[in-house]
Amino acid sequence: MGRAVGGRRGGRFLSLAIALLVLGGVLSQVRIRPAARPERDASELLALRDRDDVNVVFVLVDTLRADHLGCYGYERDTSPILDRFAEVGVRFARVRAQSSYTKTSMASIWTAANPPGHGIYRYSHALAEGLRLPAEIFRDAGFATAGIYRNGWVAPNFGFGQGFDVYVRPAPSADPVRAQRRAPGAPALKGTDLDVTEAAVEFLRGHAHRRFLLYLHYMDVHQYLYEEESALFGTRYVDAYDNAIHWTDRNLGRLFKELVDLGVMDRTLVVIASDHGEAFYEHGSEGHARNLYAEVTLVPLVLSLPFRLPQPVVVEPLVRNIDIWPTVLDLLGLPPLPGAEGRSLVPLILAAARGEPQEPLAPRTAEAALDLTWGRVGAEPTVEFSVTEWPWRLLAIPSDPDLVQLYQLAEDPGEQRDLAGAHPELVARLLPRVEAAVAGEPLPGAREEVELDEMRLQQLRALGYVIKR
Numbered sequence: 102m103g104r105a106v107g108g109r110r111g112g113r114f115l116s117l118a119i120a121l122l123v124l125g126g127v128l129s130q131v132r133i134r135p136a137a138r139p140e141r142d143a144s145e146l147l148a149l150r151d152r153d154d155v156n157v158v159f160v161l162v163d164t165l166r167a168d169h170l171g172c173y174g175y176e177r178d179t180s181p182i183l184d185r186f187a188e189v190g191v192r193f194a195r196v197r198a199q200s201s202y203t204k205t206s207m208a209s210i211w212t213a214a215n216p217p218g219h220g221i222y223r224y225s226h227a228l229a230e231g232l233r234l235p236a237e238i239f240r241d242a243g244f245a246t247a248g249i250y251r252n253g254w255v256a257p258n259f260g261f262g263q264g265f266d267v268y269v270r271p272a273p274s275a276d277p278v279r280a281q282r283r284a285p286g287a288p289a290l291k292g293t294d295l296d297v298t299e300a301a302v303e304f305l306r307g308h309a310h311r312r313f314l315l316y317l318h319y320m321d322v323h324q325y326l327y328e329e330e331s332a333l334f335g336t337r338y339v340d341a342y343d344n345a346i347h348w349t350d351r352n353l354g355r356l357f358k359e360l361v362d363l364g365v366m367d368r369t370l371v372v373i374a375s376d377h378g379e380a381f382y383e384h385g386s387e388g389h390a391r392n393l394y395a396e397v398t399l400v401p402l403v404l405s406l407p408f409r410l411p412q413p414v415v416v417e418p419l420v421r422n423i424d425i426w427p428t429v430l431d432l433l434g435l436p437p438l439p440g441a442e443g444r445s446l447v448p449l450i451l452a453a454a455r456g457e458p459q460e461p462l463a464p465r466t467a468e469a470a471l472d473l474t475w476g477r478v479g480a481e482p483t484v485e486f487s488v489t490e491w492p493w494r495l496l497a498i499p500s501d502p503d504l505v506q507l508y509q510l511a512e513d514p515g516e517q518r519d520l521a522g523a524h525p526e527l528v529a530r531l532l533p534r535v536e537a538a539v540a541g542e543p544l545p546g547a548r549e550e551v552e553l554d555e556m557r558l559q560q561l562r563a564l565g566y567v568i569k570r
């Protein structure tokens with residue numbers, strides 16, 4: 102038995118103690134057999150939309166940069182379970198999040214709109230009730246819908262609960278794992294992601310007999326939190342970050358094991374994604390929600406299908422988080438999201454599987470944005486935008502015309518060499534798209550303003566954010 106069990110003092114009730122023991126034990130030594138699903142050719146993807154038994158589990162690992170995962174080439178073995186699933190599923194090699202601030206990025210994921218389309222930039226912005234969001238489409242199609250989150254930026258008061266029958270922040274376990282974190286004593290969220298996993302297991306056990314959409318929003322990577330058994334890589338900040346990824350990977354393993362044990366792995370699509378990355382001084386700062394560089398906007402995207410692919414399928418062209426839900430809805434044959442700017446990636450997946458050329462995206466507007474003053478009450482918005490025309494990426498802050506940067510992504514994926522001065526013609530071509538994004542108004546009725554009381558502000562401060570009055 103692993104230390105997750107040793108960390109528990111046991112419950113008052115025998116059944117609870119046994120349940121915790123089993124849960125802790127499997128978490129420390131999960132061995133998933135991807136073989137729990139039949140092997141099928143990628144063309145079978147198109148047959149999913151004719152089935153009436155496919156579920157969706159959407160796992161959002163907050164603050165997970167792609168290049169710290171084994172399946173994205175990282176030298177450390179941070180993600181063995183996710184890597185094995187990527188080997189028999191679909192991995193997108195280059196994925197851009199639409200912001201490095203959780204709320205802006207999650208608004209883009211759920212609306213499939215770039216930030217200028219939904220206008221959710223600031224701490225006080227919320228998705229409006231009139232929007233039609235993916236969970237509403239699933240609920241209307243007869244799915245049981247549940248969201249389990251630990252990040253206050255996606256709380257129901259910001260409009261993110263729309264369409265979910267159940268949308269909860271799980272109570273911290275009374276008997277938590279022996280968690281370590283990067284900065285003991287700093288403000289911290291209560292509980293761990295095991296609370297999310299346990300709540301998910303409970304939901305799955307009650308709903309495996311019908312179709313479901315389950316959204317899990319993990320936070321321990323954001324918090325640099327890990328259980329002792331994942332303390333593999335040392336104690337520097339970046340080590341703690343990697344330990345937290347390993348711990349989250351074990352939570353994923355627990356989730357997969359439950360899907361196998363319930364016999365629903367062969368009728369469940371699992372999507373693993375992130376809202377943004379994390380900086381370790383690549384551009385002079387650490388953390389996220391400060392700029393839009395590669396380390397905070399390149400994120401993973403892996404699809405684990407209801408069947409195994411005979412060989413890994415890797416989609417190489419740059420795609421975006423706004424493509425996630427158009428893709429899932431297309432795969433399942435559900436109605437599309439109204440006003441979606443993202444597109445279904447199914448044609449790209451099929452082309453990759455067949456070894457055919459994969460067409461790069463040709464976006465027409467800003468695909469990422471961040472209001473640099475998002476947490477300052479009363480401050481004028483100062484929005485940074487990026488536009489990409491492969492292989493070029495322009496970063497600009499329209500209110501500061503001197504701040505224009507240009508990067509060649511194919512040769513310089515880490516965005517270290519600013520080529521704006523060397524290529525004025527490219528800057529002149531791409532800059533109008535940024536200016537158009539600034540001038541554009543969000544879709545009518547997409548955004549609301551909410552008041553935050555002191556309690557909610559404190560909850561957000563516990564995430565480490567500074568919200569200044």
Ligand SMILES: [Zn+2]
Nearest residue numbers: 163164203376
């Ligand atoms: Zn986040």
